[in-house]
Amino acid sequence: xxxxxxxxxxxxxxxxxxxxxxxxxxxxxxxxxxxxxxxxxxxxxxxxxxxxxxxxxxxxxxxxxxxxxxxxxxxxxxxxxxxxxxxxxxxxxxxxxxxxxxxxxxxxxxxxxxxxxxxxxxxxxxxxxxxxxxxxxxxxxxxxxxxxxxxxxxxxxxxxxxxxxxxxxxxxxxxxxxxxxxxxxxxxxxxx
Numbered sequence: 001x002x003x004x005x006x007x008x009x010x011x012x013x014x015x016x017x018x019x020x021x022x023x024x025x026x027x028x029x030x031x032x033x034x035x036x037x038x039x040x041x042x043x044x045x046x047x048x049x050x051x052x053x054x055x056x057x058x059x060x061x062x063x064x065x066x067x068x069x070x071x072x073x074x075x076x077x078x079x080x081x082x083x084x085x086x087x088x089x090x091x092x093x094x095x096x097x098x099x100x101x102x103x104x105x106x107x108x109x110x111x112x113x114x115x116x117x118x119x120x121x122x123x124x125x126x127x128x129x130x131x132x133x134x135x136x137x138x139x140x141x142x143x144x145x146x147x148x149x150x151x152x153x154x155x156x157x158x159x160x161x162x163x164x165x166x167x168x169x170x171x172x173x174x175x176x177x178x179x180x181x182x183x184x185x186x187x188x189x190x191x192x
Contacts, residue, residue: 010107020067022057029053031076041159041167042132066120070109077101080113082121094126110143122176129174134167149174
């Protein structure tokens with residue numbers, strides 16, 4: 001697993017990756033408020049509500065979530081979370097969730113968060129990784145597919161936005177055991 005904090009280069013912009021700490025909640029809340037609501041529909045909960053951020057932090061303390069924060073100075077510009085339910089029927093499965101601010105998209109930050117999250121999930125023993133997103137999130141879908149994820153399900157009319165409109169939810173997965181030694185081909189070797 002990588003050591004944090006770690007500075008990464010996002011096409012000339014230095015960004016610091018660090019583990020989510022309880023003291024970061026206010027900055028993460030501010031970050032969540034900057035995101036378009038549509039970008040949040042793949043999450044199980046609306047992180048623009050402060051109590052959801054508090055629950056996220058509590059889950060980190062309890063060990064159910066491992067999360068990274070990307071900082072540009074004092075401002076959060078991205079987050080990743082690895083969510084596992086070790087008491088459920090699928091303790092070998094980890095869900096990866098990524099959020100990147102609109103002004104940092106296309107600079108490689110999402111890819112770096114995904115690579116680090118992948119490495120952390122595998123290091124923790126995850127055998128299968130999943131990611132959820134709406135089908136119109138073409139950039140995210142392309143990035144996950146380039147990393148080896150494949151579409152596994154499309155849940156029609158699965159999420160309802162604040163205006164009452166329903167949206168489809170796509171689920172992508174990657175069986176870590178199946179890619180085995182070839183994971184370096186997806187760019188993961190530079191994270192280990």
